[in-house]
Structure formats: C-alpha cells, structure tokens
Amino acid sequence: MKTFLITAFVILSTCVNTLANERLVLQMNDLHLQGQNTIKLKQELKQQHRIEIKNQELVKVVVFAKSKQGQGKISLTVGDDHSLREIIDGRPYDFQDNNIDTYSKIVLDNPSRDSKGVWQLALQGNIKIKRIAIVLEERTPAPRARVVTLKEFRVSKFFESSEEIEVQGQRVKAIRLEAQTADVTITDARILFGNGEVQKIGELEGRLQEGRSKGHTIIAPNGRNIQAIRITAVSNNLKGSRATLKVEARILE
Structure with a gap:
C-alpha cells in the first residue's frame, strides 16, 4: 500500500x-x-x-x-x-x-x-x-474556577446583622457560608442581579452550627449578571464571643 x-x-x-x-x-x-x-x-x-x-x-x-x-x-x-x-x-x-x-x-x-x-x-x-x-x-474547554473568600463579618447576638457583598464583574458560580466561633442563624439570603431582579436563597437559611457550612449553586449564565449577595444573620451564642460568618464563592476565570 x-x-x-x-x-x-x-x-x-x-x-x-x-x-x-x-x-x-x-x-x-x-x-x-x-x-x-x-x-x-x-x-x-x-x-x-x-x-x-x-x-x-x-x-x-x-x-x-x-x-x-x-x-x-x-x-x-x-x-x-x-x-x-x-x-x-x-x-x-x-x-x-x-x-x-x-x-x-x-x-x-x-x-x-x-x-x-x-x-x-x-x-x-x-x-x-x-x-x-x-x-x-x-472544542470549548470548561472554564476554570477558583474559591475565594468574599467576606468575613461578625454577627450580632440580639439583633440581625445584614451584609451586602459586591461581586459585580466577577463570574460567581456558587457561594458557601461557614459559621465560625459560634452557632449562627441565617434569617435571609438573597442574590441581587444587575437588572434589578432579586433571588431569595432559601436553602442557605436556617441554623448553622459552628464549623459547619452550607452551599448554593447559582443558576445564571456564567454568573455574569450578579451584582451583590446579601446575607442577614443573628448569632445564637448569647454568652461569650459573637459568631463570625465566612462567605466564600466559586469564581469562574
């Protein structure tokens, strides 16, 4: 041949x-x-x-x-x-x-x-x-992702603490909340989109024990339209130090 x-x-x-x-x-x-x-x-x-x-x-x-x-x-x-x-x-x-x-x-x-x-x-x-x-x-390669800490904030013992974390310009694919130093109760979690739409994330709400975490995958085209994440919480520890809440995100590169 x-x-x-x-x-x-x-x-x-x-x-x-x-x-x-x-x-x-x-x-x-x-x-x-x-x-x-x-x-x-x-x-x-x-x-x-x-x-x-x-x-x-x-x-x-x-x-x-x-x-x-x-x-x-x-x-x-x-x-x-x-x-x-x-x-x-x-x-x-x-x-x-x-x-x-x-x-x-x-x-x-x-x-x-x-x-x-x-x-x-x-x-x-x-x-x-x-x-x-x-x-x-x-052949379109899957986008790479990295986990970053968006914010850590102290949570009040008697009154709800609310934090709005700006993420505009970043391609957020998932977020995770972790309770540190004490138990915490997440009373409200929302995603704010650039077009004014607000999405409530019920699965992140509720009691979160110290050292434990909850996560949520965001359904949005590459996470491009997300402007901010708003978390409202209260510390369950009435004695001793207030709880610290850590907010992490998986960002597409």
Missing part, C-alpha cells in the same frame, strides 16, 4: 466560519491515484493551511472525487474507528475531464466519538480527487 502526503501543490483555500463550525478546504488539483492509497488529513491541513489540530473536533469530511469505472471505494479512519466504505461514482468517457461537474460528492461522517488519533482517507481504485472539505467544530 502506498501512502500519499500531497506536497506538490500548496494552495491556501478560504476558511469559512459558520456558527461553531469551521470548513477548511484542501485543494487536491485533480490528483490521480491508482490501487490502494491513504491520504493523511492532519498532515494536509498542516501543509496547506499551516495549522495543527488542537482544540477542534472533526465533524465530517466531504470529498469531491470520481473513479474511472464507477467502482472506486473510500472510507474515513479517525483513531481506531472506521466509517463504512462508500462507492466513488464515475464514467470512463469523462474521467480525464477536470470540470467539477464530472466529480461526485461523498460525505463521510466522523465514525469516532471523539477526534483523537489519525484522520485518514483510505482509497481503492482508479480515482481522481478535485478537493476535500474538512468540517471542524471548536
């Missing part, structure tokens, strides 16, 4: 972005292959487009090809997975005609659940290839 890495023609093609997909075209310039051959798509992308695949997922490969007797075969390999072999149509009398209308369009979907490993076309027969379109989808 021969392995082809096309280097004779290095023609940069247009790259069209549509929503999350990217279409990269490899110009094969009516490449004529006979017998069994392999085209390594990642190497072709690097050769023709000067790019290396890192954060892209392969969606499908569209091949414009024809075979002299109409019996050519083609399949796509991604990693260890192989697509079904497709027939490449064609006729002897227009095999030498390089007009695009004489070529067939073959669509090969990615046979793998991911895009790791090789991307290769396996071809068999007397075949000509006009071009290959590779459709990619950007």
